[in-house]
Amino acid sequence: MSTSVSTTTVAPLTVQQKRIRAILAGIPVRLTVLALVVIWTVPTLGLLVSSFRPAAAIRNTGWWTAFFAPFTADWTLANYIQVIGADRMGLAFSNSLLITIPATVIPITIAAFAAFALAWMEFPGRKIVFIIVVGLMVVPLQMSLIPVLRVYTDLRLNGTYLGMWLAHTGFGLPLATYLLYGYISSIPKEILESAHADGASPMLTFTRLIMPLSVPAVASFAIFQFLWVWNDLLVALVFLGTRSANVIVTTRLAELVGSRGQDWHVLTAGAFLTIIIPLIVFLSLQRFFVRGMMAGSVKG
Amino acid sequence: MSSVAKKDRVFEIFAATPARILVALIIPTITFFVLLWSFNFMRDARAPRILVAIVALVVGVGGVWALYLALNHLVTQMPIRLRDSLLPYVFVGPALAVLTAYIVLPSLRTVTLSLMNRAGTEFVGLDNYIFAFTDPSMLITLRNTLLWLVVVPAFTVSLGLLIAVLVDRMSETGEKVAKTFIFLPLAISFVGASVIWRFIYFYQPPGMAQPGLLNAIVVALGGSPQGWLTIRPWNNFFLIAIMIWLQTGFAMVILSAAVKGVPGDLLDAARIDGAGEVRVFFNVIIPYVSGTILTVTTTILILVLKIFDVVFVMTSGQFQTGVVAFRMYQEAFIFRHFGRGAALATLLFIGVLPIMIRNMKSMKERR
Numbered sequence: 001m002s003t004s005v006s007t008t009t010v011a012p013l014t015v016q017q018k019r020i021r022a023i024l025a026g027i028p029v030r031l032t033v034l035a036l037v038v039i040w041t042v043p044t045l046g047l048l049v050s051s052f053r054p055a056a057a058i059r060n061t062g063w064w065t066a067f068f069a070p071f072t073a074d075w076t077l078a079n080y081i082q083v084i085g086a087d088r089m090g091l092a093f094s095n096s097l098l099i100t101i102p103a104t105v106i107p108i109t110i111a112a113f114a115a116f117a118l119a120w121m122e123f124p125g126r127k128i129v130f131i132i133v134v135g136l137m138v139v140p141l142q143m144s145l146i147p148v149l150r151v152y153t154d155l156r157l158n159g160t161y162l163g164m165w166l167a168h169t170g171f172g173l174p175l176a177t178y179l180l181y182g183y184i185s186s187i188p189k190e191i192l193e194s195a196h197a198d199g200a201s202p203m204l205t206f207t208r209l210i211m212p213l214s215v216p217a218v219a220s221f222a223i224f225q226f227l228w229v230w231n232d233l234l235v236a237l238v239f240l241g242t243r244s245a246n247v248i249v250t251t252r253l254a255e256l257v258g259s260r261g262q263d264w265h266v267l268t269a270g271a272f273l274t275i276i277i278p279l280i281v282f283l284s285l286q287r288f289f290v291r292g293m294m295a296g297s298v299k300g
Numbered sequence: 301m302s303s304v305a306k307k308d309r310v311f312e313i314f315a316a317t318p319a320r321i322l323v324a325l326i327i328p329t330i331t332f333f334v335l336l337w338s339f340n341f342m343r344d345a346r347a348p349r350i351l352v353a354i355v356a357l358v359v360g361v362g363g364v365w366a367l368y369l370a371l372n373h374l375v376t377q378m379p380i381r382l383r384d385s386l387l388p389y390v391f392v393g394p395a396l397a398v399l400t401a402y403i404v405l406p407s408l409r410t411v412t413l414s415l416m417n418r419a420g421t422e423f424v425g426l427d428n429y430i431f432a433f434t435d436p437s438m439l440i441t442l443r444n445t446l447l448w449l450v451v452v453p454a455f456t457v458s459l460g461l462l463i464a465v466l467v468d469r470m471s472e473t474g475e476k477v478a479k480t481f482i483f484l485p486l487a488i489s490f491v492g493a494s495v496i497w498r499f500i501y502f503y504q505p506p507g508m509a510q511p512g513l514l515n516a517i518v519v520a521l522g523g524s525p526q527g528w529l530t531i532r533p534w535n536n537f538f539l540i541a542i543m544i545w546l547q548t549g550f551a552m553v554i555l556s557a558a559v560k561g562v563p564g565d566l567l568d569a570a571r572i573d574g575a576g577e578v579r580v581f582f583n584v585i586i587p588y589v590s591g592t593i594l595t596v597t598t599t600i601l602i603l604v605l606k607i608f609d610v611v612f613v614m615t616s617g618q619f620q621t622g623v624v625a626f627r628m629y630q631e632a633f634i635f636r637h638f639g640r641g642a643a644l645a646t647l648l649f650i651g652v653l654p655i656m657i658r659n660m661k662s663m664k665e666r667r
Contacts, residue, residue, distance in 0.1 A: 109365060170401065
C-alpha cells in the first residue's frame with residue numbers, strides 16, 4: 001500500500017518549497033546544529049592555536065585567551081622548529097611517507113590482479129577463494145601479530161620498510177580485493193570479449209583496460225588505505241619498534257606523550273604535524289574520502 | 301622445397317625452445333635478485349637516507365609490478381594448454397600467498413599458541429582463558445570492554461542519526477558545512493585525537509592556571525579542578541568520549557543517506573495526521589532506516605572491540621582503564637607472555653566470528 005502511494009508523490013521538492021522548508025526549520029534546529037559543530041571543532045582548534053603559542057604562554061593561560069585576542073597574543077613557530085628537528089618529527093614524517101606510499105600501492109596492485117582473476121578467469125576453487133576473502137575481511141589483525149613477529153625476527157624483517165609494507169599489504173588485502181572485485185566484475189562483458197577477440201592477452205587486457213576503468217574504485221580504496229597506514233600505531237609498534245631510525249609520526253607522537261607528557265608546546269605541534277596530511281587529503285578529496293571510508297569501514 | 305622450409309622451421313623451434321626457457325627463467329630470477337639486493341641496501345644503516353628513500357619508493361611501487369610481469373612472461377613461454385591453466389594462478393596466486401602468510405596461518409598459530417605457556421613451548425590447556433576470565437585485573441578489563449561496546453555505538457548512532465535528521469532540514473550549504481565539521485575528526489589518527497583530548501583533560505593542582513579546557517570550565521563555574529583520567533571508574537567514560545567524537549561523523553554520513561531515502565509523502569502524511577516532529581522521528585524515520593542503523597552499529601562494534609591506540613596513549617591501561625585489545629598488546633609485547641596474548645587475540649576473534657560467518661553465508665547465497 002505504502003509503495004503505491006510513494007511512487008505517485010515522491011517527486012523532489014521544488015527549489016521554492018525547499019527554501020520555505022529551510023526557513024521553517026527555524027532557529028532551534030540551527031542552534032542545535034551550531035552547538036554540535038562548535039563542540040566537534042573546539043578540540044582540534046585548541047590544538048592548532050596552542051601549537052603556535054610560546055611554551056610559557058601555553059602553560060600559564062588557556063589557548064582561548066590568545067584565540068580571542070589574536071593581535072595582542074604572542075605567536076611563534078619555535079614549537080614546530082623544535083619538534084621537527086630536535087624531536088625528530090621531521091625524520092618520522094619522511095619515514096611515514098616511505099612506509100605509507102608503497103603500503104598503499106602494493107595491496108592495490110595485488111588485489112587488482114586477484115580481483116580480475118576472480119571476476120573474469122575460469123579456474124577451480126574460484127568461488128571458495130572469494131568467500132574466504134570475504135571472511136578474512138573482519139579477522140582482527142591481533143590474530144596475526146604474534147606469529148608474524150616471530151617469523152619476522154627469524155628473517156630479520158623487523159624494523160624494515162619491507163616488513164611494514166608486507167604487513168600492511170596482508171592486513172589490507174581482503175578488503176581491497178573485495179572492493180575491487182565488486183567494481184571489476186561489474187565491467188560489461190562485451191568490453192572484455194571484444195578485447196579478447198582483438199587478440200589481447202589477459203595481461204594486456206588487465207593493464208590497458210581493467211586498470212584504467214577501475215580508477216574510481218582504486219582511488220577510494222587508496223585514500224582509505226593511505227590514511228589507515230598513516231594513522232596506524234599498533235602495527236608500527238609491533239613490527240617497526242620505536243628505535244630512533246625507524247620512528248614514524250604515530251609512534252614518535254606516542255613516545256613524546258610518554259616522555260614529555262606536560263610539554264604542550266611540543267605535543268601540540270607534533271600532533272598537528274601528524275594530522276596535517278590526513279586533513280589535507282580529507283578536505284581536497286572529500287568525495288572519494290567519504291566513499292572510501294564507508295567502503296572500508298568493515299576492515300578487520 | 302616446401303619440405304625443406306618445414307624442416308627449417310622445426311629446427312628453429314627446437315633451437316629456440318632451450319633459449320626461450322632460459323630467458324623465461326632468467327627474467328624472474330634477475331627480478332628476484334634485484335629486489336633482494338635493494339632490500340639489503342635499505343637495511344644498511346650507513347646508506348644515505350635520500351638514496352634509501354628513492355630505492356624504497358621505486359622498489360615498493362615498481363617491484364610488485366615487476367614480479368607480476370616476470371611471472372606472466374614465464375608462463376606465456378609455456379605450451380598453450382599449460383599456459384591457460386596456469387595463468388589464473390599468476391593473477392590470483394600472489395594474493396593467496398599473502399593472505400595465507402599474513403592472516404590464515406598466523407591465525408591458526410595464534411589459536412594453538414593460546415593453549416600454550418608463556419614462551420609457547422608447553423601445552424597448558426585452557427589456563428590462559430581461565431586467566432582471562434578470573435584474574436581480577438582481567439575482570440576489570442572485560443568490564444571496561446563491555447562498557448565501550450555499549451556506550452560508543454549507543455552514542456555515535458543516536459547522535460549521528462539526530463544530526464542527520466537535523467541537517468536535513470537546513471539549506472544545502474548549511475548542511476554541507478555542518479557535516480564537514482562533524483565528519484572531520486574521522487581523518488585524525490587515534491594517537492593525534494588522544495593528544496588533543498589529553499590537552500582538554502589536562503590537570504593542574506588547585507590555585508594554578510588551568511590551560512586544560514575542561515578544568516578551566518569547572519573552575520570558572522566555581523568547582524575545583526579534577527584529574528579526570530585518574531577518577532575510576534568514570535575515567536573510562538572520558539576515554540570513550542574520544543571515540544564518540546571520532547566516530548559520530550561516520551554514523552552521521554551513512555545514516556544521512558538513509559534519512560534522505562525516507563519518502564517525503566510518508567513524512568507529510570504523518571504530519572497531516574497530527575504527528576509532532578518527535579513522533580515523526582520515532583515512528584516514521586527510525587523504523588524506515590532501522591536496517592542502516594543495524595549496519596552502522598555492527599561496524600562500530602567491530603571497531604570498538606579492537607580499540608587499542610586511545611588507551612595506549614591516554615593512560616597506558618593504568619587507573620583501571622584497560623580493554624581487551626590493549627591488554628593483548630601488553631601481555632604479548634610488553635610482558636612477553638605469548639600464551640595470554642594469543643588467548644586475548646582469540647577472544648577478539650570469537651567476538652567477530654558471528655559477523656564473519658554471516659558475511660560468508662550471504663556471499664555464498666548471492667553467487
